[in-house]
Amino acid sequence: MLTLYHAPLSRSSRIIWLLEELGAEYELRVVDIPRRDGSGAPDRSNPHPDKKVPALVDEGVLITESIAIVQHLTDRFPGARLGPALGDPRRGVYLSWLAYYAGVIEPVVNLEWAGLDNHPDLRRTFRSRVEMDRRILTALGNSPYLLGDTFSGADVLLASLGQFERRMLPAGAAVDAFLERCNGRPALARAMARDGG
Numbered sequence: 001m002l003t004l005y006h007a008p009l010s011r012s013s014r015i016i017w018l019l020e021e022l023g024a025e026y027e028l029r030v031v032d033i034p035r036r037d038g039s040g041a042p043d044r045s046n047p048h049p050d051k052k053v054p055a056l057v058d059e060g061v062l063i064t065e066s067i068a069i070v071q072h073l074t075d076r077f078p079g080a081r082l083g084p085a086l087g088d089p090r091r092g093v094y095l096s097w098l099a100y101y102a103g104v105i106e107p108v109v110n111l112e113w114a115g116l117d118n119h120p121d122l123r124r125t126f127r128s129r130v131e132m133d134r135r136i137l138t139a140l141g142n143s144p145y146l147l148g149d150t151f152s153g154a155d156v157l158l159a160s161l162g163q164f165e166r167r168m169l170p171a172g173a174a175v176d177a178f179l180e181r182c183n184g185r186p187a188l189a190r191a192m193a194r195d196g197g
């Protein structure tokens, strides 16, 4: 049994989207989190060590961090073909996008929003918005999805950022078209209908 600890309109919304894409059966437990506007509070019923979302419990095993959850779920439901399996030559590209999303895209975008993106040490580690935008535009300029012709868990992550705030992804027709393709997916509509719990 899969249980997703979720707060509406947050980073756990994309995990609902993925679960719907996978055709998984899952239980949704809505928890409270502190919000930017000062509302909300850490929820004692949330098993996440930092009381964040998403948190997934699979057969009693807790998994936190969006990237770990996405990789776990796409591996767990191989028939859905949303993440290349071990031995598939596209596995490397898939894992690289997952890691790049967590390790570079989120930090770069958040540092930029906080006005902290000019520090040379941070640039050395993460590069900058320029390199990040170029990398995404190169991938999506050549194919409809990050892995080429097929939609994957990596697209769920990237699209969710653009859905949250369009400016967090590079401007341009290739990204607009990518978001339009993702936004039209029936699983996303089902996920949005369940987002409130």
Ligand SMILES: N[C@@H](CCC(=O)N[C@@H](CS)C(=O)NCC(=O)O)C(=O)O
Pocket: 010, 011, 012, 033, 034, 050, 051, 052, 053, 054, 064, 065, 066, 067
């Ligand atoms: N790196 C984590 C980030 C999780 C995260 O920051 N979630 C936010 C919601 S979008 C949260 O739970 N905030 C509540 C808090 O900071 O206490 C992931 O991707 O899973």
